[in-house]
Amino acid sequence: MLLLLHKAMIPGLRKASTLRLTSRLCIRACSTDDSFRPQHPSFTFSDDNSASRGWGIMGTLLGLSAVLAYHECRCRAAQESSRIYTREEVSSHRSPKTGIWVTLGHEVFDVTEFVDLHPGGPSKLMLAAGGPLEPFWALYAVHNQPQVREILAQYKIGELNPEDKVSPSLETSDPYASDPPRHPALKVNSQRPFNAEPPPELLTENYITPNPLFFTRNHLPVPNVDRDTYRLHIVGPPGSQSLSLSLDDLYQFPKHEVTVTLQCAGNRRSEMTKVKEVKGLEWKIGAISTARWAGARLCDVLAQAGHRLSKTEAHVCFEGLDSDPTGTAYGASIPLARALDPEAEVLLAYEMNGQPLPRDHGFPVRVVVPGVVGARHVKWLGKVSVEPEESDSHWQRRDYKGFSPSMDWDTVDFDSAPSIQELPIQSAITEPQDGETIQSGEVTVKGYAWSGGGRAVVRVDVSLDGGITWQVAELDKEEQCPRKAWAWRLWQLRAPVPAGQKELNIVCKAVDDSYNVQPDTVAPIWNLRGVLSNAWHRVHVHVTP
């Protein structure tokens, strides 16, 4: 045990600044999510920073003596692991000063030293300080794994007084218990919250993605909304009344339909992870799908509430009905100018491919913001307001932003980057798949291409030799409105396999009508959140002789 600790700590202290990140990532590797809740973001970050500094200094100055001191401390904790504590005692340990204790089942843990190593950030773990972990683990099911329990076991200091009631079990308190059933074809990246993508072989089977296969990106449990009592709260301008709209009220606005591709900012994150680990769900190429959406235009609803374009910059803030245990709802915002522009076609959508929205996709109402990153298409929409600043949601301010490859979790300043709105040009190969063996003779390459901001895809180049020579793929014939090319283009290329070739390095890259192109490689666009992964897509296939 001592040796194990030794092994764990020495490199940790040597590379103190990466330790925090990597141990975070170790746990995260089994992860799922990704983003957490927007708890006290300023606290989170100042805490984060001071923690970084602390580790940095420690790493530089302490050396082996610190490791030994740490051992001693850990050993003392281990010796005390048979002590009995009351719930009251536990609950009095909720700060660095008193020590930070938590319980799981009947076991008590002193996680004071672990707080700064917590992959989700110290503030998230602090939510559980002095009490049971179960309600949080239930929400972020990634925790419920042997590796995580092993880490936790190191911090055990004793047991709960048997007379103290054990917290409700994971099963009965499961906030995800009422999540809807899902299609078995979906490739699940995380069960709680549910995040899943269609497999490549189904992804471009249809121009319109069938509802059950549409990629699902949930941040929290799916709320159970009653269509009859549902009300959408539209906050009016200062001094005027707000609107409280039932679903039937919303139907009274002119119904607007538009075909829109949604893409998660984390699509293709798994390719970034290959360069260097990042924080987030391991999306492959399927965090993108296309549907025909129908609903009221946001501009009509905002106008009804009395909102007009302001001379100063303003933002429309959305709040979902999904919320974490503290009651904090998912939130995001878009610029008011986009919201009020009829040509931008922002919807309060209540239909997806002719059906009421499925529960996983925001029943009864979600925002659809054509050309904009998925994170702003707030689901289970509860409230809309117009504010001088962006939404103060964690997901608007502390997530879904792009950074230089040089930024790490110690140096990143989230305020220095704009929140992602329009996405850059993207494309990927859905057929053949990486590692597949194809017949010699002819190969058919298929895929999708899409760009944000209504910019149309004008060309897809495909290479069979890793990017040395290129052929132009054939685009589908779907209609694209100028400046409103909100939906993807599916494409394919049939090409002879060069004789004698034993393998092909197939690459695709797309061009939009502003002639933006995809970057050649992943490393130079790597970023700590693993978003905006749009380098050339590459698949390696074997050719049968």
Added chain:
Amino acid sequence: MLLLLHKAMIPGLRKASTLRLTSRLCIRACSTDDSFRPQHPSFTFSDDNSASRGWGIMGTLLGLSAVLAYHECRCRAAQESSRIYTREEVSSHRSPKTGIWVTLGHEVFDVTEFVDLHPGGPSKLMLAAGGPLEPFWALYAVHNQPQVREILAQYKIGELNPEDKVSPSLETSDPYASDPPRHPALKVNSQRPFNAEPPPELLTENYITPNPLFFTRNHLPVPNVDRDTYRLHIVGPPGSQSLSLSLDDLYQFPKHEVTVTLQCAGNRRSEMTKVKEVKGLEWKIGAISTARWAGARLCDVLAQAGHRLSKTEAHVCFEGLDSDPTGTAYGASIPLARALDPEAEVLLAYEMNGQPLPRDHGFPVRVVVPGVVGARHVKWLGKVSVEPEESDSHWQRRDYKGFSPSMDWDTVDFDSAPSIQELPIQSAITEPQDGETIQSGEVTVKGYAWSGGGRAVVRVDVSLDGGITWQVAELDKEEQCPRKAWAWRLWQLRAPVPAGQKELNIVCKAVDDSYNVQPDTVAPIWNLRGVLSNAWHRVHVHVTP
């Protein structure tokens, strides 16, 4: 005196490559080119390169003996201060080897020794080598002071031949005979038609490019337009009257001002040429400039003529007053939706940086289309009409389009690609320059970044090791309107030169607010017209030990 000379010359020889670069600028100034034919670029380049090598060797080998030689030369020069020189003689003195001469009025100066003492840097003074100082002093008025004249007086070596003061007039049959005089600092890519760019060391000296240094892209001779008889013809919708507007009529519309960066689609073409020959002028990184434009908004003028947004796609076609021998005018078009959108700020501009438009930039009226390729900013504007199709001009239909690297002149189908409108994200390094030798210790890297469509530049990454590691550059503090970031951002990075490094491979890449990035390399975006050259910009520099 010897000591003084020593002091002055040593740094001069240390920085031989700087001198060499600027002397290159001067040599290029005499070269001519033609936009319609591919100009043996390989010849131009080999010439350039051999010059670089020559100067590089000189800087390394000469040492003290050269200083002494120069001293001798200076003494002789002083004795000869009453000598008479022809312009031709003066213009042959534009390098440290021959001596560096300039003129002011009728006086001739040998400023060889002063070059390295020049407060604005040696490279700025070298721009005037072999010619008159007046055009530069006019730009940088700080020079026109008694103290500066006193310093200069010390270097006087004689006077200009009185018969030689006026520059020789051009031949009368020459269609370009009435082209305006140009600033000698411009690097000329073609004399007829005139195409020239500011040198890198002046390009980012100012956020607003001074009019005489603004890059010039003419397709035809500059027309001579009389402001009093000038009429702008605005064709009305079918069945209604057209407008014929004098300049004074145009002044009656509300005056609108906007700062806009213009970039030629061929900017940085010379980098594409290195991959494979293309058709076009050999622009380096200077086919981009920024001005404050003022004029009537196109939407106001179109509205006055009775034009409204149509449900079907339509285009506003522009015709210039410049025409070829067959009478065909330069022409281009933009979508009607952009022309009528007040937020797009399309201007019929009659002022450039507070002055009437210079003749080279479209006097009396040009179109300014913020965020859009230079080719649509039609100069010497004669006619505006609204058509169901794009302009049928050669430059709209058969030029200024992007293609796959696989297309050649035998396979290209110009109808298959959209005409370039908005341009993609772009950036380049203006300091240091390729091949330069820098001091060890610290390096300052400067440059510009810009994106089309009003997309703001949000970050510039700079690498000193060819793109392996990156640092974030500091952007200028110029205001940017959301969605209307029409102007470039200047940026700089000060960074330590890694100890022991003998050379640096400096790279820059920019990111816009749709998180579009520049591609890593040129070859995969190579196209037969050499347009849209926006790969990472790379400069290789040597470091003094």
